[in-house]
Amino acid sequence: MILSADPAVLCTVVALLAYLGALLPAAPERRWPVQLLFTAWVLHAIVLLAGAGAWAGEGQGLRLGFAPVLSLTIWLVLAVHGVESRFLPLASARRALALAGALAVLLAWVFPGEVRAIAHSRWAPLHWVLGLTSYGLFGAAVLHAILLDTADNRLRHRAPGGGPAGMGNGMPLLKLERLTFRFVEAGFVVLTLALWLGLQSEAEWRWDRKSVLSVLGWATFAALIIGRVWRGWRGRQATRWLYAGSLLLLLAYVGTRFVYEVVLQRPPA
Known part of the structure; x- marks a missing residue:
């Protein structure tokens, strides 16, 4: 019914x-x-x-x-x-x-x-759209990183059915790794624009838990990109930074809202 x-x-x-x-x-x-x-x-x-x-x-x-x-x-x-x-x-x-x-x-x-x-300013809708888009791009990066780590683990332990050497999920591991960090780079650009637009709106931007965690997530991804370019970070060393940055972003909005909505059962402050 x-x-x-x-x-x-x-x-x-x-x-x-x-x-x-x-x-x-x-x-x-x-x-x-x-x-x-x-x-x-x-x-x-x-x-x-x-x-x-x-x-x-x-x-x-x-x-x-x-x-x-x-x-x-x-x-x-x-x-x-x-x-x-x-x-x-x-x-x-x-x-x-x-x-x-x-x-x-x-x-x-x-x-x-x-x-x-959310239309506190002319930038607020675009700020939200870019923020959500960055979530999607980093989510895709995490998915690829999990596939990359799984394939790498199979190769390390010579698991049965692991496929040809250097292959992961039907494609070369190096290609899968490059694809993973293309998503990271795209997400970082979009997140940077979202944060910049948020800063342009004094009515929308506050240095609360969400903002602090978002900036920490941005800094983590910046460190990851710099580490890959200057220090040659690869494999699990790089994916750990990706997971850490994604977790910070997830806690920034989803985590804080979960605490308010489910644990405290009251609107966000």
Whole structure:
């Protein structure tokens, strides 16, 4: 009954089921898991658009909260994977992405957040769009880093089925590494622009936990890029910095909002 009353809820449930279906093991030549993942991604987009419908209403705003932002981030990572998979084989990421998508949709359903106005200045909407885009780019970088570390670990321990030497998830390890840090570099540029625009808006920018953690995350990625260029950081030494910077960014918004919404159960200060 509740499903027929709210199309957004129906899309949420079907998207969740499609993600769970894409989690099922299947032979590499089977196309139905990829088709299910794509179907879930499209329905996930509809759910996100329904949540962002406040843009068209009175008192323009956006549905914000730890779960909606996390959901959008996972959706962006899936979008990057969908484009990338047309050119590069990353079939081993399918089940991890399906699980992440299912959890993101479920969390956003249970914790829908709240509609808040963000247009405190002319730069505020662009600041938010760039910030969320950087989340998606760093999320894609983390996905590739996990695949890179997994392939590197198989090579080190000569695990059965590890594939030809120097190969990871169907592509040369060096190519996978370069791709990983292209996402880092793109995310760093977008994050820099987002922080710069935030600083231009005195009404939007405050030196609170979110801002401090965001700047620390930015500094971590800057150190990673400098370390790769000047010191030749590679492999796990580089991916550890990537994980640390991504964790700081995740704590900056998603973590602080989670504490307020779930632990303290009150609006952010």
